[in-house]
Amino acid sequence: MPGKHGRMHAPALLTPEQMYRADALAVAAGISSLTLMENAGRAVAEEILRRFGARRTLVLCGPGNNGGDGFVVARYLRDWGWPVRVALFGDGARLKGDAAVMAKRWGGPFEAVTTSEGCDLIIDALFGAGLSKPLPDQLVKLIGAVKVPVVAIDIPSGIDGATGAARPVAFDADLTVTFFRKKPGHVLMPGRHCCGKVVVADIGIPDRVLDEIAPLLAENSAPVLPAAAPRQHKYQRGHAVVVSGAAHQTGAARLAAMAALRVGAGLVTIASPKEAMAANAAHLTAIMLAEADDALALGRLLADRRKNAICIGPAAGPGSPTRAKVRAALASGAAVVLDADALTSFAEAPDELFSAIAEYPGRACVMTPHEGEFSRLFSDLSASTDSKCEKALKAAQRSGAFLLVKGPDSVATSPAGKAVVNTNAPPSLATAGSGDVLAGLVTGLLAQGMEPLDAAAAAMWLHGEAARKFGDSGLIAEDLPGLVARVISSGIPENPLL
Numbered sequence: 286m287p288g289k290h291g292r293m294h295a296p297a298l299l300t301p302e303q304m305y306r307a308d309a310l311a312v313a314a315g316i317s318s319l320t321l322m323e324n325a326g327r328a329v330a331e332e333i334l335r336r337f338g339a340r341r342t343l344v345l346c347g348p349g350n351n352g353g354d355g356f357v358v359a360r361y362l363r364d365w366g367w368p369v370r371v372a373l374f375g376d377g378a379r380l381k382g383d384a385a386v387m388a389k390r391w392g393g394p395f396e397a398v399t400t401s402e403g404c405d406l407i408i409d410a411l412f413g414a415g416l417s418k419p420l421p422d423q424l425v426k427l428i429g430a431v432k433v434p435v436v437a438i439d440i441p442s443g444i445d446g447a448t449g450a451a452r453p454v455a456f457d458a459d460l461t462v463t464f465f466r467k468k469p470g471h472v473l474m475p476g477r478h479c480c481g482k483v484v485v486a487d488i489g490i491p492d493r494v495l496d497e498i499a500p501l502l503a504e505n506s507a508p509v510l511p512a513a514a515p516r517q518h519k520y521q522r523g524h525a526v527v528v529s530g531a532a533h534q535t536g537a538a539r540l541a542a543m544a545a546l547r548v549g550a551g552l553v554t555i556a557s558p559k560e561a562m563a564a565n566a567a568h569l570t571a572i573m574l575a576e577a578d579d580a581l582a583l584g585r586l587l588a589d590r591r592k593n594a595i596c597i598g599p600a601a602g603p604g605s606p607t608r609a610k611v612r613a614a615l616a617s618g619a620a621v622v623l624d625a626d627a628l629t630s631f632a633e634a635p636d637e638l639f640s641a642i643a644e645y646p647g648r649a650c651v652m653t654p655h656e657g658e659f660s661r662l663f664s665d666l667s668a669s670t671d672s673k674c675e676k677a678l679k680a681a682q683r684s685g686a687f688l689l690v691k692g693p694d695s696v697a698t699s700p701a702g703k704a705v706v707n708t709n710a711p712p713s714l715a716t717a718g719s720g721d722v723l724a725g726l727v728t729g730l731l732a733q734g735m736e737p738l739d740a741a742a743a744a745m746w747l748h749g750e751a752a753r754k755f756g757d758s759g760l761i762a763e764d765l766p767g768l769v770a771r772v773i774s775s776g777i778p779e780n781p782l783l
Contacts, residue, residue, distance in 0.1 A: 295503035295705055295742065299466045301414045301446045303498050307465055310494040321488050322350065322383050326357020328486035329438055329462045330365075333358070333408070336460060337434070339367045343404035346388075346395070347411040347442070348375035353384030354438045355410025356391040363393065370404065371395040374411055374424070398423070401431045409456050413439035414446025414468045419453055428454050437461040440470050441479045448672035449473030449694070457481070465490045472504050472706040473673055474694045502674060505697075505707040507750075508743035510773065511549060511733040522551025523732025524592045526619070527725065528583065528610060529557040530600035530626075535564045537599035537625070537721040540762050542572045544725030545596070547766040548747065548773070550732040556586055556595075580609035587617035594620040594732035598627030598653075599721040605630075608637075615641045620649040620731040623686070624724040628654050632661035635684075642685045649737040650686040653724045659690055674704045687737040689727065689745065691720055697741035705742040710749035711757070718762025723748045726769065747772055 299307060312318050344359040346352035356371065363369045373388075373395045380388050388395070401407055411424065420428075420443050428443065435458045440446050443455025446468040461480040463471060464487075470476040471483050513522060525545040529538035538555055546553045556577035557565045565574050577583040587595065595614045601607045607630040614621045623638075631638040642650050652662075659680065660667035666676045666683075677690045677698040689697045693715075695707040726744035731737065751768035752760055 295506045297466055297495060297500040298469050298472065298502040298504055298706065299498065299500055300502070301468060303500055304414065304465070304468065306498055307490050307494045310497060311490040314491060314494075316489055319383050319386060321490070322353050322387060323357055324488035325438075325464050325486065326354045326387070327361055328464070328488060329354065329408070329436070330358045330361035332460065332462050332484055332486070333362065333406075333436055334365065337406060339365075340405040341403065342367055342369045342406045342408060343401065344369060344371045344408040345398055345411050346371055346373050347413075348373075348380060348384070349412070349415075350382075350384055351410050351413035351439055352380075353387040355408060356384070356387040358408055358410065358438070359393070360387075360391045369393075372398040374398040398427065401427055401433065405433055407431060407433055407435045407456075409435055409437040409442050409458065411442035413442070414444075414463075414470055416442065416445055416452060417447075425454055428456055431456065434459045437480065439463050440468065440476065444470050444476040444479055446470040446476075448670075448675075449476030450670075450672070451475055451479070455479045460484065462486055464488045466500075467504060469502060469672055469674055469706070472694060472708050474692070477694060477708065501702050502704045502706070505705050505709070505742050505746050508739070508746055510730075510743065511735065513549075519551030520591050522549060523594060523729070523734065524552040524554065525550040525728045525732040526554050526556050526587065526592050526595040527599070527728065528577070528595070528597040528601055528614075529555050529561050529565055530602050531558060532561040532564050534600035534602065535561050535568075537718060538601075539565065539568055539572070540718050540721040540766070541596050541599050541624075541725030541728065543766040544722040544769065545594075545729030545732065546572060547770045548726050548729035548744075550594070550729040553729070554586075554592065556583055579606065580613040583610050584613040584617065587614065587619055590618065592619060594622070594728050596622040596624065596724050596728040598622075598624030599724060601626040603629045611638070612641050615645060615648070615650065618645065618648055620651075620728075620737070622651050622653060622724050622728045622731065624653045624720065625658065628652060628658045629661055635662045638662070639684045646685065649731060651689060651727050651731070651737050651741055652684065652686045653689045653691060653720070653727060653741075655691045655720060674698070674706065678702060678704055687741055689723070689741040691723065695745045697738055697745060699738045703738060705738065705745075707742070707745035707749060709746060709753060711752050713755065713757060713760040714748065714752045716761055719748075719765065722762055722765045725766075
């Protein structure tokens with residue numbers, strides 16, 4: 286069973302509702318809501334000043350607190366000598382609360398929101414992260430006509446802060462300034478793309494409010510990895526097994542196996558059908574090879590309890606032989622990573638897979654589907670309007686497995702309700718075999734004793750960082766395992782095994 290080595294320390298993400306709670310807790314602690322708004326507006330104005338010279342600026346204010354922040358920004362920029370106009374979406378006479386106070390402090394005129402012409406910079410203070418319904422047609426048309434840089438307050442208007450979805454379009458911001466903590470909409474697509482650079486400003490909310498909120502979502506960060514102890518031998522670093530496909534489908538398993546070895550597993554064996562032994566042997570050196578023609582043979586191989594993590598799925602071939610091997614893997618007691626064909630093989634009978642997972646609850650199981658594979662097992666969740674995090678969380682709870690749902694905004698989730706969103710993966714990772722490497726990384730980390738959610742999160746981060754280290758173009762999957770080793774050796778903090 287996995288140990289407790291290599292835990293993650295990822296920064297929390299707050300839903301819009303949790304952010305409202307953080308504001309309320311700060312006010313209850315004696316911080317005026319007007320002070321929070323003043324601090325927010327000044328923080329945005331200072332970030333603008335750092336990046337832009339004085340220019341004709343249009344501040345678009347909405348009728349709520351996001352608009353109140355915009356009035357503060359307009360006041361500071363005007364006082365610093367900038368030419369500023371304010372346009373209000375709504376009736377100024379109906380402004381309430383802190384937004385009305387800040388509109389009065391602005392003291393200048395405001396026009397109706399009609400056009401983005403006649404300015405060189407737009408400050409988007411229309412709606413913020415609480416948007417939960419489509420934008421009015423008037424704003425959709427305005428957004429489509431914008432041709433100047435945009436700075437968004439909190440989140441670009443049009444993006445749902447809870448899901449990252451566009452409703453139906455959003456400003457394409459150059460800079461987004463948010464407060465205290467990011468929201469899911471800052472890290473989930475397409476919201477992450479629309480935000481541009483995101484700055485999280487401190488506006489005076491004390492960190493201790495997180496203790497009461499207890500957020501379960503986080504943004505991925507550099508992991509703390511298991512490290513080899515001075516007297517440790519290779520079996521104490523874990524022995525990973527990767528199941529190979531047929532003779533003409535062996536490359537994917539070798540990619541996963543090399544990734545498991547490069548990420549630190551002490552030994553890696555490819556379990557190969559007899560017909561593929563020669564093809565695999567011709568390519569392997571440090572990776573071992575064992576014949577496992579069927580589920581019974583795979584079960585015998587895994588009877589050696591030193592083999593403590595297994596990956597099955599990359600080019601394994603969909604169908605009943607793979608289903609049988611999955612059941613043998615799940616029954617072995619080893620940590621199991623289910624990828625690709627291991628998932629597709631259960632598309633017609635997902636409950637059969639979930640029941641097999643449930644039979645051994647003490648054994649870690651991580652599923653690593655891309656969105657198509659996810660939809661085959663969880664068609665109802667895939668079709669829902671929930672966020673990617675919510676879909677993955679519900680799938681983890683239903684299946685009893687940890688999930689790593691791949692994509693430009695990969696999400697790792699646990700059956701206990703925790704989720705981690707990865708944000709460092711470049712577009713170059715959209716290449717054949719990349720997912721096989723990712724599955725191998727998870728397997729190698731599980732073999733070393735990492736907890737499954739931590740292993741999935743660490744694998745996502747290493748995968749993304751390896752691709753970033755390579756550069757913008759020309760990356761192929763074969764490059765990734767070696768790049769992962771370079772990332773690890775370049776200074777990832779280590780946590781020695783006890």
